[in-house]
Amino acid sequence: MTLQTEPKTYQNYINGRWVSSSGNQVDASINPANKNEVVGYIQKSTKEDLDQAVAAAKKAQVQWRKLSGPARGEYLYKVANILESHLDEIAETMTKEMGKTLPEAKGETARGVAILRYYAGEGMRKIGEVIPSTDSEALMFTSRVPLGVVGVITPWNFPVAIPIWKIAPALVYGNAVILKPAQETAVTAAKVIQCFAEAELPAGVVNMVTGPGSVIGQGIIDHPDINGITFTGSDQVGKMVAQGAVARGAKYQLEMGGKNPVIVAADADLDLAVDATISGGLRSTGQKCTATSRVIIQKEVYEPFKEKLLNKIKEIKIGPGLHGDTWMGPCASESQLNTVLSYIEKGKAEGADLIYGGKRCEDSELKHGFYVYPTVFENVTSEMTIAQEEIFGPVLALIKVETLEEALEIANDVRFGLSASIFTQNIGNMLSFIREIDAGLVRINAESAGVELQAPFGGMKQSSSHSREQGQAAIEFFTAIKTVFVKP
Template sequence: MTTPASAFIGGQTYLNYINGEWSASVTGNTAASINPAQRSEVVGYVQSSSQEDLNNAVAAAKAAQKGWRKLSGAARGDFLYKAANALERRLDEVAETMTREMGKTLPEAKGETARGIAILRYYAGEGMRKIGDVIPSSDAEALMFTTRVPLGVVGVIAPWNFPVAIPIWKMAPALIYGNAVVLKPAQETAVTAAKIVECFAEAGLPAGVLNFVTGSGSVIGQGLAEHPDVNGITFTGSNAVGKRVGQAALARGAKYQLEMGGKNPILIAADADLDLAVEATISGGIRSTGQKCTATSRVLVESSVYEAFREKLVAKMQGLKVGHGLEAGTWLGPCANENQLETVLSYIQKGKEEGAELLFGGSRPEDPALAEGFYVQPTVFDKVTPQMAIAREEIFGPVLALIPVDSMEQAIELANDSEYGLSASIFTQNIGNILSFIQDMDAGLVRINSETAGVELQAPFGGMKQSSSHSREQGQAAIEFFTSIKTVFLKA
């Protein structure tokens, strides 16, 4: 029986998982994962791994993949079902760890963990779905068809903002289609990731099929991208890092998938239900402390309802409780780490310097009970022009920029004036506005009368322009990345 990672050294130090065994890094070094709500609390210690650790993990994956790919899809699916059941049994534990490690509220963490369970079960079912088509041949005596084959070894580089859902929506399809996986989680949420890997180990996954290595992005993340035996890389994170990962993979001919930033707009038409629009703007932009790639950032409001919308928005923001994610009633937790807090505060300062008017928030909370955490108030700016930094650059924090527009045509034009194209939403009852938005909005996800954030697990997800490498994650679209098509011509 596999010993859980958390069983080592008093449950405080978490190990790598390589070839079916929990093991310390050859470096002998660890890094502390701290609670962003109370920086004096260490959630756990994780390995500061080296290239040698990574090489061992890739070698194990390469060896194990040969047998894994020969299992039927149904057999591979059984392991995912078992992992889902293990995660379901540990839902409360994993969710609480997530809250302590990255700060999101406990209800959000429970919801994300439940989503991870659903993703595992969805892809377990994929093992019984078709993987090819019969194609008519010009030769009447031949049979021609397509099938799909796995890439081989897939490197998964996951971020800290969704430490359960994102690794799982990458690992589950990679595994069901016959690949072996090496997971490199964000160091900030590596304890949560270790608990996810424990669930796969509990499911009895064959040794080497899933490997887990923690460490810095410059060593483990870049090492995965450059490793000659890693056949595909799936990455979620910043544009700067994503481009380096993509360039390294491209240089050696490996397949890569990048999901990166967003500067997501919400458009509020004159005929919108303003109460619903305000709810969606706050939920989409402020929930999870704005730390979602699909979070609302720009709020484009038709001039005739601008003042009414602004008043309702600020009034609603005043009722949001900032605090520890484990405390009942908390709506907004801390930023995930100190660097992110400093980034958010720097953009707030830029907004002030460039002439935007601060309507609400804009600083750290005054409550002394929150002094040990990386907290920032939810923030709203008025009188924002489209060229300001807070209207153009990804902040990844709870900051909204209000921009008045004369029409929905102008709103769509301004919404598209961005290097990003991940998600966008509109609030209107006008079918013409809706159709124009659907057709003209340059975003991979468009939502009508709903917030910008969120996508259902069975639907393709990804962005346009600089938001992605133009591939899609989740749903049945995932097969396009994690497999290659093989065409078979058969003649007796």
Template sequence: MSVLSETKHYLNYINGEWVESSNQKVNQSINPANIHEVIGYVQQSSPSDVDSAVSAAKEASKSWKTMSSPARGDFLYKVADILEENLEDIAKTMTREMGKTLPEAKGETARGVAILRYYASEGMRKVGDVIPPTDKDALMFTTRVPLGVIGVITPWNFPVAIPIWKIAPALVYGNTVVLKPADETGVTAAKVVECFHKAGLPKGVINLVTGPGSVVGQRIIDHEGVDGITFTGSDQIGKLVGQGALARGAKYQLEMGGKNPVIVAADADLDLAVEATISGGLRSTGQKCTATSRVIVEERVYDVFKEKLLSRISELTVGDGLKDDVWMGPCVNEKQFKSVQSYIEKGINEGATLLYGGKPIKNLDPEGYFIEPAVFEDVRPDMVIAQEEIFGPVLALIKADDIEHALEMANDSRFGLSASIFTTNIGSMLSFINGMEAGLVRINAESAGVELQAPFGGMKQSSSHSREQGEAAKEFYTSIKTVFVKA
């Protein structure tokens, strides 16, 4: 059976086969740019489907972990080639299913290809070190061994890149995988997993189970056969994942929310800062954990920066991400659409001034979850819109007396994922690098950029203090084994 059955029903993938859920329930995947269009139907699985997937992954791990890591890497090279061949289709599916513009979706899918090739090459790199023993007739060294079965729980905002940057290192280091994607992007996830299927991975090495987090996600958290859980999503759910994993002694990795600031110094290139603020804050409709949310500007250039920002935002087009002239797509679903509106109302009620936008767009055909980008000023650091993650196209402008004051306000958050500063002053750069409490800091670049070969993760409530991507990934997906050999 293929990934797609009749009437656009997308199936689970368990033990090398495309199968219906045990309860035969499905859920619609709706196009947020056309709420009357059904992209497909995805399985609403039961705990028993997770049990089947974990059992298959457990059995497959016996032979997969004994395979040489270069051989495992060869499989990832094949997946990369197949994903690249299907880039256009998968990118269009992503745009139709979660709303980001087609150029963004193509870029994300291409990044998935690059991630696969990066980790495929990891199969040829070292996995340990030789350590001098105190015994002259002995040899001591370290190696790394896989955890076993990895539960991968991923969000809807990067439905190709995030699953792949978790799955690829998990597999190359010898683990097997059970993937639970967000319901909103179950069709995209199925098409990604189909690339692994076409590459000929052994049965059970990768498994896909779709369904609600309260059922499928919870069973992954609780299942004794799952040795490690990697999660990206909200901090509220992430904490529940961590607590559940800790209760039974499973390893876990959490990447959660952000309330990411950009600091604009008086000596900054303001045009560059404006473009980066807009790109970092409003692309993907602000639905990124690394999206710019707070814009902290030195008072001396505040008015000039504000006028440039508003002028540029007024030129942005909102609509269906498949159209060539559209810069920003819709919110992913009705729940997110209403959530963004509620935060805009909270900002107004708290006394912030809505300078621009923030209204639902109702005159587009077809009907979708479209909203204007919103810009606030007169924002105090203690306001809800300055403290809580909105996950939408909302920017909060905040005045700062100087760089020291700006840094103090930037750190006034329970989150610490990413941050950026625009300045030409070396001293300000160093103060920011040393003083900013965030896992990713960028100088004269938007807050939302992250490179696949570099460690990624946050501080404070943004993460479990682990890191993803780059060589840092092996720290989660493997355990160190120390070996002592006596002659």
């Protein structure tokens, strides 16, 4: 199925119905590969719209939580099958709206299907434990109970996978959901929510309200009837979520930025390390929280690694994500493009040497999109801005070191701690890295940007709220423990 030629207006989904915003205003979602193309129009919602969604969710959750876990899981199985049947359409929409290549978009959508099926199965798993009581005649046990209404605030870089890996566990554990997707990818989000609608979940269990973060995002933070907030985005906004949630006693979960290092040891397989650095750092135009940003290389292999890296980067085909030969698409928006370009200028101003890329693509075929060349700096020091702050673009900073100990010190010398990887054939190096790296996701001889849905995911330091998403770890956030003591 292909996109309609005329841009469609997508509505909010509240209490089982598609409805327009009470403010009667819409925003245009722009194709980053061609800023003159509107993918669709999405609602610019008001606080009143959010209040309606929360009221519907609060009412629906009362009955939803009474369903058995397996019964809630059956709904997720239905959603998975429907999403799978619309995979090509949703992936194409994602590519046109966010810019990532079509194979990446299809892979992400397929991952969404797998996440739904995984959490459908979680409905069959245990939700408590029996604990011995000091009273021999008593029974004591724990049970997991839902939070109630959960606000889900998601970014634009994974517009299918991230909403689903939050919504699916929230639902299977008995919560009702309010989704506030990023405006940049709200058309994709609407098509995902349509799958929930087609699965005929009870009205009000899943709701979507689109609009600016200052209104809908802040409204979710402040709303007294939203019991938990799960957020993925920048660390600056994440801190606002945390402060607001703490102020009113709501539970919160944050997954924020990364400044992810790859260490290339002197004994590394350089071809493997180069391929993984390019894949981890430049796929999705570097717009992943787990993307490789700093490449820390021992001096013995620095020059051959750099030569291999540049040779491969020069082969990268840049273009619209729907083109079959495109390897790297545009930045997701003009704002993001300008952010990347500003960091490149900071790198040059602070004394790093630009050795490849570093500018906007202005070829005749690309001038109407938000394209930037893959960019590589060398002679980067740890205190430079491009070695400290998350760029969220296709920019690699090469750092030469003498020893593995120096590499680890530099790798940890940032406020983030999301993912990290090392390339080495030495078991001692591997064990030192595992033991000493401050990162929630540690990868050995693999790119930094690999996340598996069945495993806990989250970061150290300012990369997260020290909670974990995905896998069976999701139950820790989306439920509370109730301890029960029964005396005959």
